[in-house]
Amino acid sequence: MVLGCPLGPCRQRFLTLSDLSNWLEEVIGATPTDLKLFDQALTHGSTGEAHYQRLEFLGDRVLGLISASMLFQRFPDEPEGRLSHRLNALVSGATCAEVARKIGLQAHMRLGKQARDDGAKESDYVLGDMVEALIGAIYIDLGLDRARSFIERFWRPLLESAKAAPKHPKSALQEWSAAHNRKVPVYEVTSREGPPHAMRFEVTVTVKGFDPVSATANSKQTAETAAAKAFLEKNT
Known part of the structure; x- marks a missing residue:
């Protein structure tokens, strides 16, 4: 049975922790040990349960560190301003949401009714935040090296092309x-x-x-x- 599709569309379904573990092994390349932590990373606050925001706070910083390191090595002659421009594009909500869709994260989100009605499943903000929460969970459960491997796998191809246009602020x-x-x-x-x-x-x-x-x-x-x-x- 196909339990995940990291490089293609995934079908919607109810996930057990066993299903979640199999999908995570595909996208992370390692077996998670604390499945409840990853389940929390994919849970929206509208469910009334422990949700992703604290993990997103941590994952955002890990993503920034690893992305900055990749850029520093890839573009040794660029000044700080240009590197900052590239970094902002690489860690933007739109880019994170692009990665979330690529790994099939939408099929694994847990949303309350209000969030579903509000279209949270298609929101770049929610998708971007949840993929950062996933990074936070990887860092806590499996360590910095595994988080780096995950980020390098999915963000490195975007180093050259990440040019996310900012949305209108409203x-x-x-x-x-x-x-x-x-x-x-x-x-x-x-x-x-x-x-x-x-x-x-x-x-x-x-x-x-x-x-x-x-x-x-x-x-x-x-x-x-x-x-x-x-x-x-x-x-x-």
Whole structure:
């Protein structure tokens, strides 16, 4: 029976821990010892169970370290600024989501009803975060060398081509809110100043459970975009 498909599409199905172990062996190249840790890495907070976010926090740092090391070795003559540009593309949410789809992670996600209804299974934010959580679980369970092997297997082919275009901040924030089981962001004009030909708008964006964030610009639309961008920078 085919239990995983790391280089092609996977069918949807309910996973037992035994199924999960077989899939992990395919994508990691080693046998995991703490299956519950990996199950947590693939579990969304909307289930009401222990979920991926703490592991994502750790995996993000491991991915950054290994990716920076690969870039440092691959491009010995490039300055820091260019390396940083490459690194940002390589560890971006869009690139992580690309890897998540490649290894068939979508078939192994555990989502609550609200997250499913909100389209979390197709969200770059959720997919990207979960693949980073998977890296965190690999690091804890199997060590840095195995985490490095996993990252090199799936990220090294993207070293040259990772050019993920950033999403519009308002779209990105809406996806982020859905991924964190929150309602859509609310934008409110909190201040208008200046003459009609040079009006300045302050817009505050609010996501339930997080501190509001404000930004100012010479149009309402631009201020909303700036507020969304500032919110993401503060909370991601």
